[in-house]
Amino acid sequence: MTDRLAQPDFSMVLASSVHDMKNSLGMLLNSLESEIQANPAQDSAQAERFAILQYEASRINGELIQLLSLYRMQNNHMPFRLDEHFVIDVLEDQLARNDMLFKTRNIDVEIDCDPDLAWYFDDELVGSVIHNVLVNGARYSKSNMLLRATIENNQLRICIADDGNGYPPMMIECPQKLMDKSVDFEEGSTHLGLYFAQCVAMLHQQGEQQGSIHLSNDSPLGGGVFELVLP
Secondary structure, three states: OOOOOOOOOHHHHHHHHHHHHHHHHHHHHHHHHHHHHHOOOOOHHHHHHHHHHHHHHHHHHHHHHHHHHHHHHHOOOOOOOOEEEEHHHHHHHHHHHOHHHHHHOOOEEEEEOOOOOEEEEOHHHHHHHHHHHHHHHHHHOOOEEEEEEEEEOOEEEEEEEEOOOOOOHHHHHHHHHHOOOOOOHHHOOOOHHHHHHHHHHHHOEEOOEEOEEEEEOOOOOOOOEEEEEEO
């Protein structure tokens, strides 16, 4: 008879649980979208409740995906698939993925991207970053968002701008500090989305250049701007 039960690898157990929760929440989110389509809101109060449910479910699902991805990165199990993609395809995919969320929140999203613009990057990881920013934008925008992709200084710049109240100063400084310190739960926010975006950006390298993220309040719509730069 054994003296004690073997101790499980808690990080692996947690990762497996996160994976299961992510799948279950994804199914719930799909069911919620189908229900909203089949039974549209009857008044503004109901529309607001739908919007809250949609946002919270999308936000939590996105955070679970980020947690699982960061675990895989840390343990060198995260596949990194660098290939050439049309940028507009990735932008449109993420916009379509959140179409119901934007409809329930009455937010118009414009895409400004040359349809022939192609670049080398991991479309799944970059898509996850864009998805997270769009979901947060749906919460803080008033009525409009802009997705813009351009080439500047031989780098791809993907900007997501909104017409909200902008980023607080602490968040604008955050991306530069994220990689220099551990997460501080006492601050009230782990900045998980920004940390994930920074990790994804830094995976993309070309010579001495490395990807990065930037936040500012220079939005052409009057709010905040999230920028993902890939060499």
